[in-house]
């Protein structure tokens with residue numbers, strides 16, 4: 001069994017499928033954690049949601065999908081609580097959802113599912129979350145606000161405080177685009193900026209193989225996949 005992680009897909013369905021195929025992903029035996037922000041900005045949010053929801057339903061033990069701030073805003077929109085998502089790339093995302101879920105009942109089932117996604121997942125080696133967590137609370141007792149946490153706030157906590165909170169397990173997360181995956185011993189950011197404000201040539205999506213300490217990088221502009229070694233903790 002491999003432990004795989006992918007985050008901030010942002011509607012990049014082609015890259016998602018190419019990465020899973022390239023890594024010879026086996027849904028029945030690999031563990032796949034999705035770090036949230038599946039939707040918004042990219043061309044195929046509906047297809048990404050459909051794909052990952054189907055996987056999570058078929059393999060509930062092996063496929064864990066977490067919520068990101070874009071899923072949070074999307075849920076608010078469909079629950080009638082807030083239209084904030086529309087001005088945060090939600091408006092451009094609606095056609096892709098309508099295309100992927102032609103029947104109103106299908107769309108409803110999917111948006112209801114999005115509303116149930118957890119904030120944090122833990123296994124014996126790692127703690128996974130979208131943007132970070134507050135190390136004064138246990139990983140399973142976090143406030144919903146953590147899906148919005150800025151990198152500046154999260155990385156202001158001393159490493160020792162984080163590791164004390166997680167009983168020595170690094171936190172695997174996304175939310176803030178970076179050019180390479182970085183690991184400071186307590187935190188590892190795996191968001192390579194798919195469909196974000198990163199410069200166009202570097203916008204990428206990473207599939208991380210935590211077990212074999214490597215990651216696959218799909219570059220959106222070139223459609224090419226490269227393989228990189230996962231950094232060890234830099235202390």
Ligand SMILES: [Mn+2]
Nearest residue numbers: 037068069175
């Ligand atoms: Mn985010």
